[in-house]
Amino acid sequence: MKIRSLTVPRESWEEQLAIIMSTFSLPAELKLTICPECGAELEHINKEDIQDRIPYRTYENIKTVTHCKSCEKIFWIGSHIERMKKQLQRIQKTKL
Numbered sequence: 517m518k519i520r521s522l523t524v525p526r527e528s529w530e531e532q533l534a535i536i537m538s539t540f541s542l543p544a545e546l547k548l549t550i551c552p553e554c555g556a557e558l559e560h561i562n563k564e565d566i567q568d569r570i571p572y573r574t575y576e577n578i579k580t581v582t583h584c585k586s587c588e589k590i591f592w593i594g595s596h597i598e599r600m601k602k603q604l605q606r607i608q609k610t611k612l
């Protein structure tokens with residue numbers, strides 16, 4: 517069995533990610549289908565069903581809400597997701 521290894525620099529997580537994405541030809545996308553807390557699958561739910569769990573101003577501005585089947589946490593697509601997508605695209609363009 518052939519074992520592959522990849523050495524990444526310690527200092528910069530962004531450079532580590534750029535190297536990993538480049539080496540394994542990973543796309544710069546956020547699927548947002550797995551719970552970041554427990555790793556279980558997320559499912560879409562109607563925000564109206566959990567209105568009492570979302571801050572009012574956030575509730576008014578979001579469209580997509582997901583729910584973890586395991587730990588029952590909820591997640592929504594907010595401005596932080598757009599920042600993460602832009603950051604990921606920037607990292608993908610990093611010159612190695």
Ligand SMILES: [Zn+2]
Nearest residue numbers: 551554584587
């Ligand atoms: Zn979870």
